[in-house]
Structure formats: C-alpha cells, structure tokens
Amino acid sequence: MSSNTPLLEVEELSVAFGGRGSTPVRAVDGVSFSLEEGKVTGLVGESGCGKSVTSLALMGLLPERGVEVDGRAVMQLPKGPEDLLSLPQRRMRDLRGSQLAMIFQDPLSSLNPVVPIGRQVTEILKRHRGMRGQAARKEAADLLHRVGIPDPARRLDEYPHQLSGGMRQRALIAMAVACRPKLMIADEPTTALDVTIQAQILELLRDLVTEEGTALLMITHDLGVVAGLCDDINVLYAGRAVERAPRRPLFAEPTHPYTVGLLGSIPRLDAPRGEPLSPVRGSVNDNIDWTDGCAFAPRCDHYTMECLQGPPPLVERGDRDHVHRCVNPVGNAGVAERTTLETSAVVGEEEDR
Structure with a gap:
C-alpha cells in the first residue's frame, strides 16, 4: 500500500432506519472521512449525532432488516482494496478480529457473563490464528499482561463479574488487538471508568497505535479525550460532519x-x-x-x-x-x-x- 493511500476511505456514508410504510429516519447522512495507519481519528458530537451508527455500519453489525446503508468504505486489505459496506457477512466475519476490531462502550455487556475471560480471548486466537491448547492459553495470558492486567494466568479462569470495570475494558482491548488488526474502532471506551483508569486506557490505546501502526477511530463526546489522543477530528451533528480539522487548528x-x-x-x-x-x-x-x-x-x-x-x-x-x-x-x-x-x-x- 502506498504511503499516501489511506487505510480506510469512507465516502458519503448514509444510514437510514425505517420499517415498512414509515418515513425513514436518517441517522447518518453523507459522512466522509479517512483513516491512516499510525494515526487516531476522532468522531465527536452529542449522543444521537450518528457516531455509533457509523461504527456499526463499518463493522457490518447493523441489522439487515429495516436498515438502508449507502456510500462506500474502501479498506486496503492484503488481497487488495475492498468496500466494507458491500461485503457479504461471511467475508465480514473473516475480517472482524483479524483486520478490523471494535472496543465497545460497556465492557460488562460486551463480554459473555457465563464464559471465563481466557476462553473468550482464546476463541479469537483459534478462529483467526489457528492456535490451540496451551499455546493459545499462553498467548492469551501474554495479551492480558500486555494491556496491564495483573496476574494474567489467574485472570484467565475468572468471569467478567469478577473483574473491575477497568480490567474488563482492558480485557476487551486485549481481544481487539489479539490478531494485530490494521483498524480499531473504540466507541466511548472510557465512559464508565474513573479518571485515573481513563488516563491509563487512553495511554494504552496511544501506545498500541504507535507500536503497531494501527489506525484508530475514536468515538467520543469528551473533548478532553480528543485533545489528548486524536490527530484529526470530525465533528458530527444530526448525521453530518459540520467541521473537520487536525487537532491543533x-x-x-x-x-x-x-x-x-x-x-x-x-x-x-x-x-x-x-x-x-x-x-x-x-x-x-x-x-x-x-x-x-x-x-x-x-x-x-x-x-x-x-x-x-x-x-x-x-x-x-x-x-x-x-x-x-x-x-x-x-x-x-x-x-x-x-x-x-x-x-x-x-x-x-x-x-x-
């Protein structure tokens, strides 16, 4: 991939919700932006401005019924550029976890409450890296250690409710980076955390972007987070970008x-x-x-x-x-x-x- 080619180019993305016989509600209305490797791009705005819907559309996680998605989202992949919005679900399942990953807002509801943390991490390693048994377990422990979870070998056998909010969020980040994806989307990853843990999570995300060259799409309404983390910023209102600029300007x-x-x-x-x-x-x-x-x-x-x-x-x-x-x-x-x-x-x- 050329150094001048964005990793992901989103052009005129639109998402409309509406059942049969009802007027469609346009949650995202012609949003365009690009993501580059080793950089953090922010989507900023109040709740209801279309930030999370944008991320779900890129991940292929919107329901198939009652939703109309238009536009293009071309990502540079090992086999060449592909439009994420037009790919079948089977192909998206291959890409999710390996080439693109998402860190959700609420770690407690994002993790399976009846499955140990270790099994949830090793499932990704098994699906995308073909790892099994002790090799997968050791890699999972290494991932938990990398994101700052103490005593990772013991934590592998614990359930999500046995971890603090900060450790649950770190476990989600470990799952997101398990296969070193090119693109990560973080949807309000620090909302439920206290300020000390929030600073640690943001520092961790910045280090991952710097070390791995990952492109990070940061979705937040917190301008303090934006000031400390993002390189480029898109301000959204009512589904459209109303201002776009690098951080300092x-x-x-x-x-x-x-x-x-x-x-x-x-x-x-x-x-x-x-x-x-x-x-x-x-x-x-x-x-x-x-x-x-x-x-x-x-x-x-x-x-x-x-x-x-x-x-x-x-x-x-x-x-x-x-x-x-x-x-x-x-x-x-x-x-x-x-x-x-x-x-x-x-x-x-x-x-x-």
Missing part, C-alpha cells in the same frame, strides 16, 4: 458554532469560582432537516435567514485540511484565547512525546 480556531459550543461546555480550571458553564442550548432533537437548511440553526445564536436556504456545503477554511459546514462561521477573534487555555498543556505534552 480545531481547538485553536474553531469556526462552526456547534464546535465552539462544545468547547464552551468544558469546565475550566482557571475560571472564577461560581462562573456557570455555557452549554449549547436546546437538545439534539431541536433541529430541521438538512434539505431545508442547517440542522443546527434552531440551537444556533449566529444563524441568519441564509442558514435556512438549503443544505450548507463543506467549505475550506484557508487550509484544505480544515473545513466547516456553515454559511455564517464564528469569527476567530478571541476564540483561540478561550479554547486553547484548557487544551494547550495536554496538546503540548502529547507533541513532546
């Missing part, structure tokens, strides 16, 4: 009002005591159809009548790597000062590594 000079609103919702350590946060008003349900205009307009303090004149296109902001979907973007004056204070230390620390 996005935090230093955000232009879409939704991105600015998300950043304004972050608590700041240097803020005066008692100063209220500035959350985005309304909810994700307060939107209009993209065909009528900008879906964010009902919640936006900067909208004009031009925002309601049809779907806004993605526009380059000086640099083609920084694009936004807004006809009345937020001015940069003062934005950098407001947004980089809480992220510059984290970003600088990551760049020094």
Whole structure:
C-alpha cells in the first residue's frame, strides 16, 4: 500500500432506519472521512449525532432488516482494496478480529457473563490464528499482561463479574488487538471508568497505535479525550460532519458554532469560582432537516435567514485540511484565547512525546 493511500476511505456514508410504510429516519447522512495507519481519528458530537451508527455500519453489525446503508468504505486489505459496506457477512466475519476490531462502550455487556475471560480471548486466537491448547492459553495470558492486567494466568479462569470495570475494558482491548488488526474502532471506551483508569486506557490505546501502526477511530463526546489522543477530528451533528480539522487548528480556531459550543461546555480550571458553564442550548432533537437548511440553526445564536436556504456545503477554511459546514462561521477573534487555555498543556505534552 502506498504511503499516501489511506487505510480506510469512507465516502458519503448514509444510514437510514425505517420499517415498512414509515418515513425513514436518517441517522447518518453523507459522512466522509479517512483513516491512516499510525494515526487516531476522532468522531465527536452529542449522543444521537450518528457516531455509533457509523461504527456499526463499518463493522457490518447493523441489522439487515429495516436498515438502508449507502456510500462506500474502501479498506486496503492484503488481497487488495475492498468496500466494507458491500461485503457479504461471511467475508465480514473473516475480517472482524483479524483486520478490523471494535472496543465497545460497556465492557460488562460486551463480554459473555457465563464464559471465563481466557476462553473468550482464546476463541479469537483459534478462529483467526489457528492456535490451540496451551499455546493459545499462553498467548492469551501474554495479551492480558500486555494491556496491564495483573496476574494474567489467574485472570484467565475468572468471569467478567469478577473483574473491575477497568480490567474488563482492558480485557476487551486485549481481544481487539489479539490478531494485530490494521483498524480499531473504540466507541466511548472510557465512559464508565474513573479518571485515573481513563488516563491509563487512553495511554494504552496511544501506545498500541504507535507500536503497531494501527489506525484508530475514536468515538467520543469528551473533548478532553480528543485533545489528548486524536490527530484529526470530525465533528458530527444530526448525521453530518459540520467541521473537520487536525487537532491543533480545531481547538485553536474553531469556526462552526456547534464546535465552539462544545468547547464552551468544558469546565475550566482557571475560571472564577461560581462562573456557570455555557452549554449549547436546546437538545439534539431541536433541529430541521438538512434539505431545508442547517440542522443546527434552531440551537444556533449566529444563524441568519441564509442558514435556512438549503443544505450548507463543506467549505475550506484557508487550509484544505480544515473545513466547516456553515454559511455564517464564528469569527476567530478571541476564540483561540478561550479554547486553547484548557487544551494547550495536554496538546503540548502529547507533541513532546
């Protein structure tokens, strides 16, 4: 594969849900992005913006009935490029675990509660690497040790409920990296963890990306996680990307009002005591159809009548790597000062590594 060729190129991905006789609900509406080896790409937005549906579509885990998936997701595989969205389930089962893997949000519900951890890990080794018996068990123990689980040989015989939340998440990561996949998708992997364990999991994911050259798609609503982990960021709203940029330009000079609103919702350590946060008003349900205009307009303090004149296109902001979907973007004056204070230390620390 050429060094300039993305590992995964997603083009105009759309997912619509709807039963017979009902109006389809478009959860993902023309999302495009690319993933490169050795880099972390973030999908950011509130719950209901289409992040998890995007990941399930790429993994081929959406139900076959009542769901319509359009677009392309071309991945560079050993036998050549293949479109993940058009592959039969038999082929996807061969790829899941070996070439692409997913770390789910809730480890307790993602693991089989009546099967020991060791058996769940060795099942992957048996399916994709042909390992059996003691060789598979030793490899499973090595994987648990690699992700930081103490006394891994004993943990192999324990059940998920006997492990802490952090160890269960580490076990899921061990299963995800068992076959050294080229692509990993992490769907809110730190939501249920305390801040100390969260930092350890994020450091572990970054190390895996660096050491193995894996491409990681990080799905989160936590901009602190984004600042410390992601290289490129896609901000989603109502199923569409409203801003896309590398990490530093996005935090230093955000232009879409939704991105600015998300950043304004972050608590700041240097803020005066008692100063209220500035959350985005309304909810994700307060939107209009993209065909009528900008879906964010009902919640936006900067909208004009031009925002309601049809779907806004993605526009380059000086640099083609920084694009936004807004006809009345937020001015940069003062934005950098407001947004980089809480992220510059984290970003600088990551760049020094």
